[in-house]
Amino acid sequence: MNLLEIKDLHAEVDGKEILKGINLTVKAGEVHAIMGPNGAGKSTLSAVLTGRERFNVTKGNIIFKGMELLQLPAEDRAREGIFLSFQYPVEIPGISTVNFLKTAVGEHRKYKKLPPLSGGEFLKMLREKMELLGMDNKLINRSLNEGFSGGEKKKNEILQMAVLNPTLAILDETDSGLDIDALRLVAQGVNKLKSPDNATIVITHYQRLLDYIVPDVVHILYDGRIVKTAGKELVPELEKYGYDWIKEGLS
Amino acid sequence: MTELENIDDSYFECKVNGLNTKCVTVNNGLFHPKNITSDLPEGVHVCSMKEARSRYSDIFECHYDKVRRSSDVSENNDAADGVFIYLSAGVELEQPLQILNTLGSETSFSGLQRNLVVLGKGARLTMLVCDHTLSGVEFDINNLTECVLDDGAALDYYEVQNQHAATRFENKLLVSEGRASLLDAMMITLYGGEIRNHIHVALNKSDADCNLRGVYILDKKQKVYNFTYVDHRAPHCSSHEHFKGVLDDAAFADFMGCVRVRPDAQKTDSYQANNNLLLTPFAKVHTSPQLIIDADDVKCSHGATVGQMNEEALFYLRSRGVGADEAKLMMMFGFAHDIIGKIKLQPLREEIDRLIDKRFRGEFSKCHNCTMNCNK
Ligand SMILES: Nc1ncnc2c1ncn2[C@@H]1O[C@H](COP(=O)(O)OP(=O)(O)OP(=O)(O)O)[C@@H](O)[C@H]1O
Numbered sequence: 007m008n009l010l011e012i013k014d015l016h017a018e019v020d021g022k023e024i025l026k027g028i029n030l031t032v033k034a035g036e037v038h039a040i041m042g043p044n045g046a047g048k049s050t051l052s053a054v055l056t057g058r059e060r061f062n063v064t065k066g067n068i069i070f071k072g073m074e075l076l077q078l079p080a081e082d083r084a085r086e087g088i089f090l091s092f093q094y095p096v097e098i099p100g101i102s103t104v105n106f107l108k109t110a111v112g113e114h115r116k117y118k119k120l121p122p123l124s125g126g127e128f129l130k131m132l133r134e135k136m137e138l139l140g141m142d143n144k145l146i147n148r149s150l151n152e153g154f155s156g157g158e159k160k161k162n163e164i165l166q167m168a169v170l171n172p173t174l175a176i177l178d179e180t181d182s183g184l185d186i187d188a189l190r191l192v193a194q195g196v197n198k199l200k201s202p203d204n205a206t207i208v209i210t211h212y213q214r215l216l217d218y219i220v221p222d223v224v225h226i227l228y229d230g231r232i233v234k235t236a237g238k239e240l241v242p243e244l245e246k247y248g249y250d251w252i253k254e255g256l257s
Numbered sequence: 258m259t260e261l262e263n264i265d266d267s268y269f270e271c272k273v274n275g276l277n278t279k280c281v282t283v284n285n286g287l288f289h290p291k292n293i294t295s296d297l298p299e300g301v302h303v304c305s306m307k308e309a310r311s312r313y314s315d316i317f318e319c320h321y322d323k324v325r326r327s328s329d330v331s332e333n334n335d336a337a338d339g340v341f342i343y344l345s346a347g348v349e350l351e352q353p354l355q356i357l358n359t360l361g362s363e364t365s366f367s368g369l370q371r372n373l374v375v376l377g378k379g380a381r382l383t384m385l386v387c388d389h390t391l392s393g394v395e396f397d398i399n400n401l402t403e404c405v406l407d408d409g410a411a412l413d414y415y416e417v418q419n420q421h422a423a424t425r426f427e428n429k430l431l432v433s434e435g436r437a438s439l440l441d442a443m444m445i446t447l448y449g450g451e452i453r454n455h456i457h458v459a460l461n462k463s464d465a466d467c468n469l470r471g472v473y474i475l476d477k478k479q480k481v482y483n484f485t486y487v488d489h490r491a492p493h494c495s496s497h498e499h500f501k502g503v504l505d506d507a508a509f510a511d512f513m514g515c516v517r518v519r520p521d522a523q524k525t526d527s528y529q530a531n532n533n534l535l536l537t538p539f540a541k542v543h544t545s546p547q548l549i550i551d552a553d554d555v556k557c558s559h560g561a562t563v564g565q566m567n568e569e570a571l572f573y574l575r576s577r578g579v580g581a582d583e584a585k586l587m588m589m590f591g592f593a594h595d596i597i598g599k600i601k602l603q604p605l606r607e608e609i610d611r612l613i614d615k616r617f618r619g620e621f622s623k624c625h626n627c628t629m630n631c632n633k
Pocket residue numbers: 019020022024042043044045046047048049050051093
């Protein structure tokens with residue numbers, strides 16, 4: 007089943023076209039990797055998928071679980087199962103991760119007309135997910151991302167993902183900033199959450215994350231378009247030769 | 258005039274769930290005769306200012322009006338009554354001492370109140386002051402509290418202001434600190450008409466510290482002024498100030514903070530910050546942190562911000578499935594909680610968090626078991 011279908015997607019910000027006709031289909035159960043040089047539009051694509059208003063879609067459409075995704079506000083997309091692990095998670099003073107996640111889970115359940123979790127049930131679930139990722143209590147009681155190290159922020163993103171259990175997870179450079187052990191833990195966590203019903207899009211520059219989270223399909227995004235799609239054998243090639251040969255092939 | 262006797266007894270329970278306080282009530286500036294102060298531990302003395310003049314004449318004569326005169330507060334307040342608190346040297350009152358200032362009248366009312374707090378050497382006290390209005394008439398109120406902290410004394414002072422919109426409240430807290438004494442003061446303005454808080458702290462001897470914090474939550478045409486003046490008169494003292502405000506509608510806030518470092522006050526460590534969150538283009542803030550430094554070996558900094566809600570943070574919350582309105586409330590709450598989280602008494606911290614959450618949601622903001630109509 008097609009979980010996500012992006013068709014001829016064009017998007018601009020402040021009048022500048024960034025996405026110039028993206029086509030991408032993701033089936034349930036698949037892992038897709040998106041690679042590409044800096045500034046190609048990878049994070050912009052994530053922002054458009056998650057409903058960031060400042061990116062203006064000028065053409066094309068996105069079907070997610072059979073729905074017109076672009077019609078939904080950001081919060082409803084999340085409740086329908088889209089999750090983005092941000093490349094640069096935002097610091098929010100005064101709100102602890104625990105309380106934030108409790109509110110978020112509450113809103114998801116309300117949307118799905120499920121009864122709210124009790125405080126105890128929520129904490130139990132949270133603790134299980136933290137164990138899965140080898141995280142301790144300290145971070146989750148602190149203000150969300152405030153003063154977190156780069157790696158701590160990324161771990162916190164994956165914890166949120168584990169708690170919200172999305173249908174489509176987009177990991178935007180989650181590997182950057184993680185130490186070697188953390189990278190393995192996070193990747194294991196992502197793999198444990200994998201199921202035949204959900205899918206993952208991994209945005210990365212490096213092979214090492216993809217050694218752990220093995221992609222079914224690899225795309226190269228270049229200058230707002232997907233210029234190459236192949237299997238996982240593309241990754242070591244890119245690692246070896248960089249993007250120049252792709253650029254040359256295009257010109 | 259509304260007398261306390263006419264009010265339901267539950268009114269004495271302007272209490273915080275789980276917080277066991279010693280409470281005295283002052284109605285329209287008068288120390289209430291129903292207050293029971295005989296059951297206090299040895300060395301803790303609480304009575305009306307009137308009574309203190311004779312009963313504790315030595316202490317009273319020694320301290321009354323001294324702090325005011327040595328500060329730059331020229332305007333006098335010759336109120337006859339209020340609360341007198343005296344802790345002998347080395348005494349610690351474990352329970353917080355709560356002062357419930359209530360205003361009730363059938364016609365417009367102006368009044369004065371004067372309090373004196375004297376902490377002997379090494380004495381420790383937590384105070385919780387609640388300012389309430391009971392009836393919807395115009396009030397014009399002037400309160401002045403002098404606090405004297407002898408060497409090594411520690412005072413935690415929390416004031417919660419919840420008055421209706423037709424109240425003008427001039428509120429002065431003047432503190433004199435001895436060697437290695439410690440003041441932790443927090444002004445929590447939940448609701449009010451026009452409130453002017455003046456906090457004046459003189460760090461008279463070395464190694465004294467003070468933390469001044471404040472939160473103000475304003476909407477409609479409410480106005481709050483926070484004037485602070487911290488006078489570093491001795492070396493090795495520190496002062497930290499942080500005031501934060503959330504302003505909706507056409508509310509107005511003014512923060513004027515002055516830190517004065519005298520020539521003798523070497524090794525002063527001082528920090529001053531004021532942050533404001535404006536929810537509409539009509540809300541207005543003046544902020545002017547100031548430093549006057551006459552010593553050379555000091556560490557002083559200050560900063561102020563006035564801004565709207567961070568769009569990126571809002572999107573982050575929404576991208577997790579939190580609705581836009583709820584996300585805004587969370588951000589406002591988080592902004593205020595930055596200060597509220599510093600309240601050391603857990604039940605009070607939770608109660609204020611709850612009141613602030615309700616305040617932001619536009620729900621009636623009152624304490625548990627309270628029969629007062631503060632929101633009128
Ligand atoms: N608000 C903006 N205004 C103008 N240009 C923008 C804005 N946001 C992004 N861009 C531009 O859009 C292009 C794509 O940016 P994007 O962040 O999507 O790249 P990326 O592929 O994620 O790069 P990286 O690998 O460095 O993370 C860049 O040239 C960037 O400068």
